[in-house]
Amino acid sequence: MTNILPKVQPTLNSWFTLWQHRKMAYLTMLFIALLAVGSGQAFAQQRTVTGVVTGSDGAPLIGVTVALKGTTTATATDANGQFSLPVSGSGGTLVLSYIGYVTQEVSVGNQSNVNVTLATDAKALEEIVVVGYGTQRREDVTGSVATVTEENFNRGQVTTPDQLITGRVAGVQITSNGGAPGSGSTIRIRGGSSLGASNDPLIVIDGVPVDNGTISGSPNPLSLINPNDIESFNILKDASATAIYGSRASNGVIIITTKKGLADAPFKVNFNTIASIYRLTDQVDVLSADEFREAVLREKGPSQEALLGDARTNWQDQIFRDAFGIDNNLVFSGSVKSLPYRVSLGYLDQQGTLKTGHLKRSSAAINLTPSFLDDHLRVNLNVRGTLSKSRFADEGAIGSAVAFDPTQPVYSDDSRFGGYYEWANANGPLLLSPRNPLSMLEQRRDQGEVFRSIGSMQLDYRFHFLPDLRANLNVGYDLSRSEGGVVVAPTLASGFSTAGSRSQYEQERDSRLMDFYFNYAKEITALKSRVDATVGYSYQYFKTYSPSFATFNEAGTVELTQAAPFPFEVENALIGFFGRVNYTFNDRYVLTANIRRDGSSRFSPDTRWGTFPALAFAWRINQESFLRNATAITDLKLRLGYGLTGQQDFGQSYPYLARYTFSENTAMYPFGNQYYNTLRPAEYDRNIKWEETKQYNVGLDFGLFNDKFTGTIDYYRKETKDLLGTIIPAAGSNLSNRLFTNVGSLESEGVEVTLNFNPINLENVNWNFSVNGTYTDVTITRLTNVDETNSVGSPQGGISGGTGNTVQVHTVGYTPFAFYVYKQVYNEEGKPVEGVYADLNNDGIINQNDLYRYKAPMSPVYLGFSNDLTVKNWNLNFVLRANLGNYVYNNVFSNNGTYQNINRTDFLTNMSRNVLETNFTGLSAEQPRLLSDYYIQNASFLRMDNITLSYNFGKIARDRVNLRLSGTVQNAFVITKYEGLDPEVGGGIDNNLYPRARVFSLGANLDF
Secondary structure (H helix, E strand, C coil): CCCHHHHHHHHHHHHHHHHHHHHHHHHHHHHHHHHHHHCCCCCCCCCEEEEEEECCCCCCCCCCCCEEEECCCEEEECCCCCEEEECCCCCCCCECCCCCCEEEEEEEECCCCCCEEECCCCHHHHHHEEEECCCEHHHHHCCCCEEEEHHHHHCCCCHHHHCCCCCCCCCEEECCCCCCCCCCCCEEEECCCCCCCCCCEEEEEECCECCCCCCCCCHHHHCCCCCCCCEEEEECCCCHHHHHHHHHHHCCCCEECCCCCCCEEEEECEEEEEEEEEECCCCCCCCCCHHHHHHHHHHHCHHHHCCCCCCCCCCHHHHECCCCEEEEEEEEEEEEHHHHHHHEEEEEEEEEEEEEEEEEEEEEEEEEEEEEECCCEEEEEEEEEEEEECCCCCCHHHHHHHHHHHHCCCEEECCCHCEECEECCCCCCCCCCCCCHHHHHHHHEEEEEEEEEEEEEEEECCCCCCCCCEEEEEEEEEEEEEEEEEEEECCHHHHHHHHHHHEEEEEEEEEEEEEEEEEEEEEHHCCCEEEEEEEEEEEEEEEEEECCCCCCCCCCCCCCECCCCCCEEEEEEEEEEEEEEEEEECCCEEEEEEEEEEEECCCCCCEEEEEEEEEEEEHHHHCHHHHCCCCEEEEEEEEEEEEEEEEEEECCCCCCCCCCEEEECCCCCCCCCCEEEEEEEECCCCCCCCCCEEEEEEEEEEECCCCCEEECCCCCCCHHCCCCCECCCCCCCCCCCCEECCEEEEEEEEEEEEEEEEECCCCCEEEEEEEEEHHHHHHHHECCCCCCCCCEEEEEEEEECCCCCHHHHHHHCCCCCEEEEEEECCCCCCEEEEEECCCCCCCCCHHHCCCECCCCCCCEEEEEEEEEEEEEEEEEEEEEEEEEEEEEEEEEHHHHHHHHHHCCCCEEECCCCCCCHHCCCCCCCCHHCCCCCHHHHECCCEEEEEEEEEEEEEHHHHHEEEEEEEEEEEEEEEEECCCCCCCCCCHEEEEECCCCCCCEEEEEECCC
16 A cells, blocks of 8 residues: 555665566576577588488478487577588487477488488377476376367357366366356365465466456456467466465465467467357345235334235336347467467457346457577567456346345436436435345446456577577566446435435556566486476566545535545565476486475565475376287376475455555545545554475376376375464453464364276267266364464355355364254254254253354265267257355345344345245244355356257358358256255355356357
């Protein structure tokens, strides 16, 4: 924040910013010097052998390593596949190696010209894995790493990148946050590792760790990335794979690689379009107008009956609609004089099923991958930008539609409210009554516009005098600029007392990155060894700034009583030194060691630095002599891993500094008719540090019957200590009654299984089927710095229907967010008895001592099923997901499920149909009823996420265009016992969830 920047700036400048800028300059100058030195000729030789290296199709291969066996003399083929190499008089033997091709040895003898054709290694082409700061061959990977490529992405209308892999990866649970256009998802890898800090994984796009913070004016940061530009996901799950990212790796890492142009490829144009209809299939089950009228006549007296209207209004029909969306993408790719390129343009226009909601997104991306200095210097330039324009529907209208009296009309003759019906008297709208939901949508305009750009330039130089050594410099950025505002009409009931309002906001978010590393990869044939070593340095800087604006009335002439807040500005920086060695012996035994040393400006100099090591070992059992002749076993690899990772993403930039912060709206100082926010000393902990997570992993990869059946099994265990969370400090020991600090610990363990089947692989028929399953168990092992054996724990999970009620708790020995409720008593008919709960401690009194922990929102088991069947030109693809053992608190039932809703003297509120089952009056023991375990329901489900049928017409228009058409249904069906609208509820409390639509899409893909 602006007021504390002067206190922080000396620290950042003296230690981080200035020091880093000097480091960046030194490393850049060193890099340029190495280029100049390396490009010269190092040694003089007796004679030279030349040649051309081609692939099996006769095309020249660029960048093939050509080495003189037993020496350090080596070179690489140029853009024409040609090479020139000094050799001794006897010639010797050339070793030619290239990723995706079988390594070949050729004797030179007296030849002066040697032409070689390399055979394609089909398996190797598919098994290159992107890891932190480089790539590895799949057979050399020792950690738990999952890869999903474009061929296996989910089909249909995909608005955000996470939707491409939902249900595809064991150990990765992706839960949509609702059905709004561009709505984000909650991504959890192995259940997360924190309670008070972020559980989101680190996302890296083309080498740039992106800022996942909230971007004002955008429904979701990831909605600003066009999924059509993505080529692959590599998910790093265990600590031996993620430790290279150190203090940001406890929740896993998702590495996104975008599409690139191909060398020597002809000019190509691709156009892809998909049109979609979004349709809701269900509504919250409330009483119809006739049922509501009957309930009022039956249960209440004349005073309530007089409040009934004559209409029959389905308020949910009034606010929801069938929505339309279209997504167009145009791509140009090819190569111009050895300059591969790819340029893409995208446009998305998507309506929300909740009226007035809308998202428009325009995107552009360019990728250039040229090479220089005889292919010793490779450049990878990525720049992408997105402009998003959103209108946000007021999601509070969903709750109002559930609660509003269905006997009242939508419109009225009362012009005070814009012609919409409202519960009101002569002074205005009634204070506690629900608002007309359609009016809430149509008389409020909430708009945001965001520009986001992510870019990187990677320079990879392979030294002339030592081709096995590479220097890599990667510079990147992630910036966003957003603005927006909210206009509330003076006739809207919520803005009636202030004559409406106009407010606006702006935000700037900047992130800058510089990575530099050396990589040495060497095949030592004489020792049957392969070494891949990396050492490097990383720096990343973040800044967020928001100016302040006053709020005016709708006419824009009278400033409201609340004065403009102060501007907001924060910054932080991260530095890291890292190293990794991957050693393979005899193609059987692989050892990987990682270490990273990280520093973060979020912490004081005393706790700023942390060290994050990892060690992993893999044994390729199928390469042993006792299995080499076992033709049924194609692959069998055992993996063991251990690592330590950190977490420092908790939304505060200066938690260790004494500082002033702004008061909330409830603590303001009046001057005349205006109220001002005050500055007050904030709590701080000088010794705060990052969380640390130890993780152990045992994995087995296998392939049977020529890889007709492949799979992976992993067992992991995580132990997190120094959890970041809020405690209540001792009286007088701090400036606040709450302190954010390190306290507590967490343990989790789980099993992940992935099975892939390819039972049919013929010329015209190919069938692939995959199943993945995950079991995870998370337990809190400590919550305080002192042992409290009888402590209830930390209350969580606020609910509607009362003031300050919570229905969840963190307790030692239990799963996080366990429900903390009363045990409901039932009658002989199995109906809940209102106000009667079990006396669990047998003291004859029902009070808080009888609350117990019952179930949790987290699914201990989640499954994914995917199918891909191709018969000639037809293709059938679908993805199913299942969650087992997850529970949801049905807050719609508890808040709207009693006759108390119609026990009013001036207005009536509708009820959920559940009231007909319970006959709860809600007139006594109100709070215990809200905390009854009756409202906790089994939300296990099986969901058909998407099913696609497509047909490839092949070449049309005189063989100039390839056409493929597809039809997709997303969210096709859900099988569940849950009685609410949708069983998939993030956080486990179902209250006014934006419904997920069923999506019907038609798509066309044209290649020119």
